[in-house]
Amino acid sequence: MKNSSNLDKKDKSLSSCSNNSNLSIESSNVSLEIDVEAKLKSFSGTNTLEQIKKELLKNWDTNSVAFLNGGDVESVWLGKEPWPDDVKLYQPYETEQILLPDMANCLAVQAFLKMCQLDFTVQYKANAEDMSPSGRVPFIKCGACLVSDLEPITNFVASKGVSLTDHLDPAQRSDMRTYMSLVNTVLGNAENYITWVENETYSNVTKPRYGSVHPFPLNHILSFLKRQSVTKRLNALGWYRKSLDKVYEEVERACNALSERLGKERFFFGENPTELDALVFGNIFSILTVPGFPPGLKLADIVRNNKTLMRHCRQIMNLVAIKDNIENPVLHKAFIRQNAQKEAVGDSDLDEFVYEESDDEDKLWKDETTQQIQDYSCLVNDENMIYDSLFGKTPQDMELGAISDPESQLY
């Protein structure tokens, strides 16, 4: 019976992948047999169906499990490739463009894929948001499939036979889903609130960064429209009317709940990381490292005071090979500039690269060319405008085009 249950699971995951809705199909033994027959027909033309079936039934007990889990056979049988080499993860530019909530999601997906030990390359696109099927970043391109958001990606990866949650029992799995929705609801909404609703952060950080990739009238219009839509969403979820203090309070409660659940363990569920660990890491790490104004810094302080979560975050940083300074608060350059203007006029040391200091400790990047593009786009730009470097015909731009491969320049 173990075999059939295994097959059942495969079929379920396959069907959930193919139509991308999560309706599980209860495949009974009868339908399973028909399925196998159909596959066998396409598989071998020479032998008759009965012969193969007999052979299959003879060896059923011993090697059917390996048979179904083996990569090559699976790809022929189920018409699925195991995990192609050229999987790409699309996200906005990290140094110039990306915002706190998107950063959290991108990091979570990256951490999850690294935990699964799947290969992927990160592609930085200014319009990643518009390319995504769901309108949210990040998304991965795997063969002909475009999948966005963490949960669909975990389902998709599970359909390829890789899962981090196989060792969990149903109760733990439902707990995991619950805590994931806690993180998404509280931390995700709080990040959105700080980024889009809070006025100071919006005008000094969010608007310049979000508009940095668009030419003049568009940068104002698009960020205004985006703000409208986020505000509408937060309003419907009941977060828009909350005061800043109330938001901090909820974040603190959620962090405490997470650290209580984590306790003294290494990861949330046993010795191996799960997607919950990836999600928590993505949110915590980006709250700590994305430079911000006092409201964002207060958020980071709340997290920083939580020793358990900090330990967890450092552990995952080791695991996914990201190095950064998460101990000290990172101020946004605009805030530093404001303060500098107040304190001493003409202090020439404070230029716009101050906040980059935290990045100076060499981050480990998987792809060197993409890093170069980011560096160059950063260098040729004044005042966060990477639009010119991408679309304008400047000498630097020609140079940039020569260095990076032409494909990544396409939109």
Added chain:
Amino acid sequence: MSLNHPMIVEVWPGDWGLPSVDLECLKILALVKFSGKEFKIKVCKNPYWTPKSTLPVVSHGKHVFHDYDEVMSYLRIKNVSPDHGLSTVEEADCLAYTYMVKEKLFPALQYIWWLDEKNYAGLTRPWYCKVIPFPFNFYYPQRFVSDAKKTVEAVCETETISEIENKLYSDAEKCLTSLSVKLGEKDFMFGSHPTSLDAVVFAYLAPLLKAPFKNPILQNHLKSCTNLQKLVSRICQRYFPLDYQAFEHKRKNEGIKSNLSSDVDSDYPHKTRNTIVAALIATFAMTGYAFMVGLVQSFPPWPLAILGEPIPTVHLKLLWDWSRMRNPHKRE
């Protein structure tokens, strides 16, 4: 304010064996009930006169609360919170599950109550229109519908109704399954005593279970999770026995009545009257229209009639008199 002074909870009226049909009201009622504090229920049929134009309203002396979180923190301050005996990990679980239920189940419930055509026309709108007094019953259902629309739009960006339904129902079903797994064979979520999580779960599931929906997809899924169903009826019987018994009694009576008169069409005596009234109204409207357009004119005007000329009183214009049809008021 002393603890002995009872709290006053203003809620929407109840039905189907529940103390209130509204989700938020049920949440607070169950929470206060589990905390063991004395309280009085005050049924309110019109939220217009309450401080924030919303129900529920909880007042205890000078303090007035409008939502669940406020009441919860107040009870915690007063040291009568139902979560008192929980360990820290259990408290964390409680918080996480509360958020999950809100995220996954709430949009689906809003959809079922207010946006599903069959339920809205067959159950929700008639119920609220009957309960809310006259001028307000045109306003509030509309407002609730637009609120529900906003909530659902915030959750899913997809366009078609079937996609939205699919997403909401699959999320909600996953959530119900998680809750069912969490509950297991226990009496309540964390052992033998009810906690705030039980209050929340009860508030979300009880209306879904008890209301006679016309479109019962999610209801059927809930009924297949027997332990959740048992949890709801357990809370109903133990903590709100009066409403439960009253409803059972009423249903029994209705059952007898409907057995007696099940063959007779209840619409029967009004059928002829309705037909006659409709026919009269139609005739009246058509005649009025004919006079207005000038198809039929009372002819001649009064002064001639006074002169005593032998003229027919009603003159049917011929249908091919097109010029007259176009300019009915032109006199020759």
